[in-house]
Structures are given as C-alpha cells and as structure tokens.
C-alpha cells in the first residue's frame with residue numbers, strides 16, 4: 001500500500017503542543033498585517049489556512065471542526081470520475097440524483113466528478129431537453145453507442161473515459177447505477193490511502209463465495225486509472241458479451257490487475273426496511289451510518305427514506321412559506 005502522494009506530510013507531532021496555538025496566532029497576526037498592507041490582494045481564508053493548515057492537519061481529520069472554506073483550502077489527494085450509467089429519458093431520476101449529491105456534505109481533500117452517462121440521443125425531444133440540461137448542469141457524458149443492456153455499454157464507458165481525459169488523468173474511474181446512492185465523502189475516505197494501481201473496489205459478489213469467482217456487483221465499482229486505460233486500449237473486449245459486471249471482473253483478471261481488491265461489505269448494500277417482504281442477508285440490510293453506497297433505490301419512497309436517514313433535510317430553515325411537519329404523524333421512522 002502506498003501513502004497518498006500529495007497529502008500534506010507535516011510532522012506536527014515533533015512540536016510541543018503549546019507551540020501550535022502560537023503558530024496559529026502568529027499566522028493570524030501576519031494575515032491581519034498582510035490584509036492591512038495589501039487589502040485587495042488576498043482574502044482572509046487564503047492567508048490563514050494556507051499558513052496554518054500544516055499545524056491543523058490532525059485537528060481536521062479527527063475533530064472535523066474546520067469550516068467548509070477551510071476544508072476547500074486543503075490540497076486534493078484523490079480524484080475520482082464517477083459515471084452514473086442511465087438512459088436519456090430518466091429525467092426525474094437525474095434530477096433526484098443531482099439534488100441528493102448537491103446536498104451531501106462535501107468530501108474533504110477530494111474531487112469526485114459525478115457524471116450521467118448514456119448512449120446517443122435518438123429522439124427529437126431528448127436532443128432538445130438533454131441539451132438544456134447540459135447547458136444548465138454540464139454533467140452529462142454521451143457515448144457513441146445505442147442504448148442496450150449487456151451489449152457493451154460498460155465497455156464503451158470504460159473505453160471512453162481514459163481517452164477523454166488523457167491530459168489530466170483521474171486516480172480512479174467508477175461506474176454506478178441510477179438506483180444507487182454513493183456517499184461521496186465516505187467513498188473518498190476509503191480510497192485516499194489505497195493503492196493507485198490494480199485497484200478494484202466495490203461489493204464483492206456473490207458474497208462469501210470463492211474469491212476466484214467473485215466480481216464487483218453492479219451497484220457500483222471503482223477501478224484505478226491503469227485498469228480503465230488497459231480496457232480502453234484492449235479493443236477486442238468491445239465484442240465480448242455476457243453479464244457485464246461479471247465480465248468486467250474477468251477483464252480485471254485478464255489484465256493481471258486483480259490485485260488490490262477491496263470489498264466494502266457491509267458498507268455497500270441493497271436497501272432494506274421492515275416493510276419489505278424479503279429477508280435481510282449478506283447483501284441487503286437496514287441503513288447504517290458509515291455507508292459507502294446504498295443500492296436498489298427503485299422508487300421515490302426508498303430514496304426519501306434513505307436521504308432522510310442521511311440527514312439530507314437538515315439544512316431546511318423555518319419559513320412562513322411552508323410547514324413541512326404539519327402532517328408528519330404518518331411518517332415511518334427508519
């Protein structure tokens with residue numbers, strides 16, 4: 001395992017703890033002086049956090065008390081491209097996913113670009129409406145293929161990304177479904193200290209089976225850039241047919257890169273609640289706090305319960321315009 005290459009490697013343990021407040025105070029003083037002398041050159045956050053982030057590194061990761069502005073000042077140490085494979089006409093689901101991802105707490109020291117991915121637009125209305133979405137959100141990737149299930153869309157996606165971003169490669173490329181909700185901060189935290197080569201991360205399926213037969217479930221998986229690049233360069237894979245996610249596992253083996261394999265059971269799972277007629281098992285259980293991804297969010301109610309569990313409505317402010325809780329009594333408590 002390699003340590004994250006660009007993470008700050010400041011050794012504040014070598015300093016006696018009393019000197020840390022002194023360093024912060026003197027940085028603040030410098031910042032104030034700087035602002036008085038050059039008021040238009042920098043904003044306060046740049047000065048304070050650029051000079052104190054070293055002494056605060058431990059405080060940030062353990063107590064999480066720094067503001068969002070402070071977090072954003074920290075160097076990025078992991079970059080992930082996450083494609084949500086969907087169809088052009090899934091407008092409502094895209095709107096919901098955008099909303100859910102935009103209200104999640106920002107991942108720290110990570111860039112995760114979530115993009116909706118589908119094949120060519122064949123209908124007149126989709127060409128217009130999707131163009132408008134692209135103008136407004138800029139988060140859609142259209143592949144050169146026709147919509148299909150198990151006919152090479154996974155190949156098309158993994159083949160396209162390394163070519164599109166060869167000038168600025170990501171550390172990892174992921175693929176997920178439009179009925180999966182990844183928690184991006186948790187995902188970044190599990191990946192940042194992992195190897196940047198031969199990495200295959202997700203939910204190992206079938207669970208508890210012989211490793212030789214396992215592959216990452218279609219709920220979502222992440223691979224290191226080298227694996228995506230190998231797929232992209234191996235044109236013959238385009239014509240292989242089969243169940244796409246197990247086929248993908250076979251490609252990772254064929255590349256000789258089935259090495260740094262990380263299964264996230266139980267932090268990735270299918271949605272389950274007490275009202276469902278199925279049993280809990282190794283891949284399906286109740287929502288849990290340190291979730292990386294929940295899958296099988298097939299309807300609005302499942303999405304709502306999941307997002308509520310993860311406190312997506314916490315930012316709602318009281319207003320005379322609404323009273324959301326007026327009819328709360330019938331709510332199911334997960």
Ligand SMILES: *[C@@H]1O[C@H](CO)[C@@H](O)[C@H](O)[C@H]1NC(C)=O
Pocket residue numbers: 144145
């Ligand atoms: C799209 O795919 C078709 C069929 O494989 C190919 O003929 C065409 O050149 C491709 N177009 C682009 C823009 O890559």
Ligand SMILES: *[C@@H]1O[C@H](CO)[C@@H](O)[C@H](O)[C@H]1NC(C)=O
Pocket residue numbers: 288289309310311
């Ligand atoms: C949601 O917020 C409550 C209250 O602040 C907290 O106790 C709970 O742990 C949060 N849930 C999750 C999943 O973070």
